[in-house]
Amino acid sequence: MKRRRNAFHIEHIIPLHRNGSDELENLAFACDGCNSLKWTHIEWPDPESGQGVPLFNSRKEEWSVHFAWNDDFTTLTGLTPEGRATLDLVKMNQPGLVNVRKALIAIGVHPR
Numbered sequence: 001m002k003r004r005r006n007a008f009h010i011e012h013i014i015p016l017h018r019n020g021s022d023e024l025e026n027l028a029f030a031c032d033g034c035n036s037l038k039w040t041h042i043e044w045p046d047p048e049s050g051q052g053v054p055l056f057n058s059r060k061e062e063w064s065v066h067f068a069w070n071d072d073f074t075t076l077t078g079l080t081p082e083g084r085a086t087l088d089l090v091k092m093n094q095p096g097l098v099n100v101r102k103a104l105i106a107i108g109v110h111p112r
């Protein structure tokens, strides 16, 4: 029997083995790619400084403080060390995702 792979996962922002909880404030809806790349990480090096910094926490922090779209809405820029580290870890600007964004722009559903 073929195992069905889910497109989205309920991700623990702070993993259970690092004393994260199952409470809503510690859970995020994540695609398979992001969830797999984040794995159990809670920090990652800022590509600019090389210093390990906490990852963006979507339950506690404001997205627009840490991220911005480029002019054509195909790539994201990290505005803070945490934003840059998060984008780097989950490979948010990899060519496949940029192509998906171009397709979404073409059919009028991105950006919103």
Ligand SMILES: [Zn+2]
Pocket (backbone or CB within 6 Å): 030, 031, 032, 033, 034, 035
């Ligand atoms: Zn994702």
